[in-house]
Amino acid sequence: MVDCKTIQKMIIPFDEGRLSIKEEEMFVNHIENCADCKEEFEIHYIISYGLSDDEDAISVEPEYKKLLNHYDFKGLVDLKIKNSKIKIKKIRDMNRISLMCLISANISLILAAVIFVIIRYY
Numbered sequence: 408m409v410d411c412k413t414i415q416k417m418i419i420p421f422d423e424g425r426l427s428i429k430e431e432e433m434f435v436n437h438i439e440n441c442a443d444c445k446e447e448f449e450i451h452y453i454i455s456y457g458l459s460d461d462e463d464a465i466s467v468e469p470e471y472k473k474l475l476n477h478y479d480f481k482g483l484v485d486l487k488i489k490n491s492k493i494k495i496k497k498i499r500d501m502n503r504i505s506l507m508c509l510i511s512a513n514i515s516l517i518l519a520a521v522i523f524v525i526i527r528y529y
């Protein structure tokens with residue numbers, strides 16, 4: 408298990424989308440199971456969005472904006488985590504598919520080479 412200090416240092420990079428997939432997965436898994444870090448994450452949003460009066464200055468996606476307008480920071484954190492998990496799963500699936508493509512491409516290449524040798528020398 409990663410310690411909370413490491414995770415809490417990753418809050419801002421996570422929010423700015425600067426974590427690698429591996430780091431992001433670690434971060435999300437920890438936040439989901441650690442009330443302290445989840446609270447820290449909410450506080451991050453309270454500080455960066457809640458205290459700002461100038462709403463136009465904040466550029467957020469519409470799905471997040473609705474929650475921000477209601478000061479629902481817990482909901483915002485939950486949504487961010489949910490979206491991140493969907494993203495991680497998509498990338499995982501993509502990697503699996505491209506690995507499978509690579510393997511089948513290799514097999515066809517070997518097969519083609521074998522057939523070539525058979526045709527050429529027999």
Ligand SMILES: [Zn+2]
Nearest residue numbers: 411441443444
């Ligand atoms: Zn923690």
